Amino acid sequence: MKRPLSIRELGYGELSERARAIAAAGTRGHVHTTLPGCLITGSPRRAIVLEATDEGAVYGFFDDQPIEDRAKPLAILLHGADSVPDDHEALEPASAAVNTMAGRLRMGKGHFHILNPVCLANPNPGRWTILFEDVELGVLESVSDERPLADIRLVERLIYA
Numbered sequence: 001m002k003r004p005l006s007i008r009e010l011g012y013g014e015l016s017e018r019a020r021a022i023a024a025a026g027t028r029g030h031v032h033t034t035l036p037g038c039l040i041t042g043s044p045r046r047a048i049v050l051e052a053t054d055e056g057a058v059y060g061f062f063d064d065q066p067i068e069d070r071a072k073p074l075a076i077l078l079h080g081a082d083s084v085p086d087d088h089e090a091l092e093p094a095s096a097a098v099n100t101m102a103g104r105l106r107m108g109k110g111h112f113h114i115l116n117p118v119c120l121a122n123p124n125p126g127r128w129t130i131l132f133e134d135v136e137l138g139v140l141e142s143v144s145d146e147r148p149l150a151d152i153r154l155v156e157r158l159i160y161a
């Protein structure tokens with residue numbers, strides 16, 4: 001793992017095209033949304049980061065405006081609709097650690113990342129990591145071997161709310 005990631009900057013249209021191509025080809029890829037100062041980008045700007053795992057390439061669209069609405073269709077495309085619940089859906093309980101992080105988020109104390117086993121930003125390669133960058137507490141992690149679906153759904157809802 002080497003952070004910040006080495007990111008090739010693209011326009012939003014080009015980034016969307018690459019995400020669609022990955023989904024159409026059935027190869028591996030995922031997206032992150034990042035805030036200014038995020039450890040994934042090290043950038044003062046917001047970004048949508050697209051990891052094209054099978055290409056070994058990382059692309060980014062950078063902007064100063066909130067990018068979550070533009071990231072959401074790409075997340076659904078690449079992560080599956082089941083990971084992004086709609087606002088009215090009841091959720092299975094998340095883990096205690098992730099609930100604690102969610103409480104910090106609601107206090108405005110930081111932001112989340114969901115890092116899958118092949119994610120280049122994952123400090124625990126081969127495992128799932130829910131990572132929270134807390135402005136006061138530093139980096140918090142919840143690590144698991146299995147895909148933590150209840151945690152992912154809570155975090156995706158918070159990110160894309």
Ligand SMILES: [Zn+2]
Pocket residue numbers: 034035037038039040111112113133
């Ligand atoms: Zn971050």
Ligand SMILES: [Zn+2]
Pocket residue numbers: 030032051115116118119120121122
């Ligand atoms: Zn990643």
